[in-house]
Amino acid sequence: MTFRVQVRVIPRPGLLDPQGQAVEHALGSLGFAGVGSVRVGKAIELSIDAASADEARAAARAMCDRLLANPVTEDYAIEVEA
Amino acid sequence: MTFRVQVRVIPRPGLLDPQGQAVEHALGSLGFAGVGSVRVGKAIELSIDAASADEARAAARAMCDRLLANPVTEDYAIEVEA
Numbered sequence: 323m324t325f326r327v328q329v330r331v332i333p334r335p336g337l338l339d340p341q342g343q344a345v346e347h348a349l350g351s352l353g354f355a356g357v358g359s360v361r362v363g364k365a366i367e368l369s370i371d372a373a374s375a376d377e378a379r380a381a382a383r384a385m386c387d388r389l390l391a392n393p394v395t396e397d398y399a400i401e402v403e404a
Numbered sequence: 405m406t407f408r409v410q411v412r413v414i415p416r417p418g419l420l421d422p423q424g425q426a427v428e429h430a431l432g433s434l435g436f437a438g439v440g441s442v443r444v445g446k447a448i449e450l451s452i453d454a455a456s457a458d459e460a461r462a463a464a465r466a467m468c469d470r471l472l473a474n475p476v477t478e479d480y481a482i483e484v485e486a
Contacts, residue, residue, distance in 0.1 A: 328412070330412070331447065332449060345450075349467055352471060354466070355453075356452060356453030357452055357453075357463075358453075359449070359451040360449070360450040360451075361449040362448050363446070363447040363449075364444060364445070364447055365413065365414060365444070365445040365446055365447040366424075366442065366444050366445075367414055367441070367442070367444075368427075368439055368440070369439065369440045369442075370439055385431055385434075389427070389430055389431060
């Protein structure tokens, strides 16, 4: 069975995020008020062949640990869709 | 009230995504089988002050249309958390 998996990789809290700061500043310049704590990271979508959703999630976690995310500087979140 | 908003910006289907292809190839080289259709885009997290979740979502949509996404080449998805 093929599962569609959404991965979100975001800079860890406390770490500098210059891209997030730039976006926050740009949003303010465009007139958007009340915006804060902007963080910018990577969104990765992929299809994984697996026997179950749990297996697909485990595979995605292994991919994050080995390639998609930097464990020192980034957190990741995984969502598995049918 | 402050809402935490997750935005995902992904290259439109059919458009070339060299970064996605590179990741797909790298995952294959690392021994991950059964992986396909990899797309890489941006994940943006931000806090928005708004009266309701609907208002926060509308603000996020306006931000996507004006700054965060390129409507010609990218699709976006918005999730609002309390």
